[in-house]
Amino acid sequence: MRALTLAYVLIVCGTLLNAEVRRSGSGEAATRTSFLNSAVQRSEPELLTKPAELAGRFSRRLDEVASSVDGSVAYLVVDVTSGQRFARRADEPFPTASAIKIGILYELFVQVDAGREVLDDPKPLPEASRAGGSGIINRLRSPVLSLRDHALLMILLSDNTSTNVLIDTLGMDAINAHMQALGTSGYRLRRRMMDSAAAARGDENVASASDLVTVMDAIRTGRGLRPESQAEAIRILREYGPTSVRAGIPADVPVATKPGGLDGVRSEVSWVDVKGRPYLLCVMTSFLADDQAGEKAITEISRTSYQYFSRLSRAGVEGRLLAR
Missing domain, CATH: 1.10.287 (Helix Hairpins)
Structure with missing residues (x-):
């Protein structure tokens, strides 16, 4: 034509x-x-360079946002359709805070699929698993919950006690070994939740933005999972309420996400299922002078990413934007 x-x-x-x-x-x-x-x-x-120009502006804007933060910032945005990556320090290890829990969720379904664990067998809470911080289980006197329930609470409320139950059940070494087999190079679950002594020794939970995106993509594609386990993992990750990534995206766009936060640290890994142009996003920050500034940066990177991919999803011949 x-x-x-x-x-x-x-x-x-x-x-x-x-x-x-x-x-x-x-x-x-x-x-x-x-x-x-x-x-x-x-x-x-x-005509052929128009998409490249758009990508260039997008990349520069991501860097502008990251550079404005008083702290260390890494990010990785992956265009699922083309495979194009927009990255800044994406292979460097950062403290993950609760974003490490996405690997625990994946390992749970791997072991359930292998018949090593039962998803819906209710058990009393082991006292040794109790932990403070985020969550509600530690406030209950004698809860009896299944591993599915603990997984939901670990993601939905970032419940530290439920996370410890899953770590103790699945095994820290098994989680790390499977993460390595999955292709991550820096994912290290080194301590249970709220283990301040381990953190003081330097045994912090770390991963790179690339590592967390690899795990999220394995869940997105169902790699190593039965279809029913993949569907349940996605359902759980989409249950999370308001987050920094979601704050930059319209409410009707499906988002599977896991954020994390510690003093001086904010992180979030997400799969944003924009119709016709889905993408993966991870932002990691540390050494933050202002934690809220880190959250705002994640939201702005999320908003910028959504605007870019939603425009691509509507682009017709030579860049005409069509109604969805």
């Missing part, structure tokens, strides 16, 4: 130029013909 359009333009313009030749002489006409040919030759590359 584009070739036919260009041919038509050349025919029309050629006719006009021939008329001009008769009026002004061959020298001036030759100059005009040369100009026309150069303009046509430029138009095709310009």
Whole structure:
């Protein structure tokens, strides 16, 4: 279609130029013909570079937001459709805070699928698993919950006690080994939740933005999971309430996400299922002078990413934006 359009333009313009030749002489006409040919030759590359220009602006805006934060910032945004990556320090380990829990969720369903654990077998809460901080289970006297219930509470309320139940049940070494087999290079679950002594020793839970995106993508695609386990893991990750990533995205867009926060640390890994142009996003921060500034940066990176991918999802031929 584009070739036919260009041919038509050349025919029309050629006719006009021939008329001009008769009026002004061959020298001036030759100059005009040369100009026309150069303009046509430029138009095709310009059309092809429009998406690249858009991606360049998007990349620069991500860096502007990250550079404005008084602290360390890493991010990774992956276009699921094209595979294009927009990254800043994406392979460096950062403290994860509760974002580490996405790997625990994945390992739970791996072990359930292998028959090593039962998802819906209610058990009394082991006293050794109790932990303070976020969550509600530690406030209950004698809860009896299944592993599915603990998984939901671990993600929905970032419940530290439920997280410890799952770590103790699945095994820290098994979780880390499976993360390595999945392809992560820096994912390290080194301590149970609220183990301040381990944190003081330097045994912090860490991962890179690339690591957390790898785990989220395994859940998104169902890698290593039965379909029913994949569906349940996605359902749980979509249950989470308001987060920094969700604050930058319209409420009707499905988002599977896990945020985390500690003093000086904010992180979040997400799969944003924009119709026709889904993407994966992870932002990690540390050494924050202002924790709220870290949260605002995650929201702005999320908003910028949504605007970019939602525009791509609507783009037709040569960038016309179509109604969804």
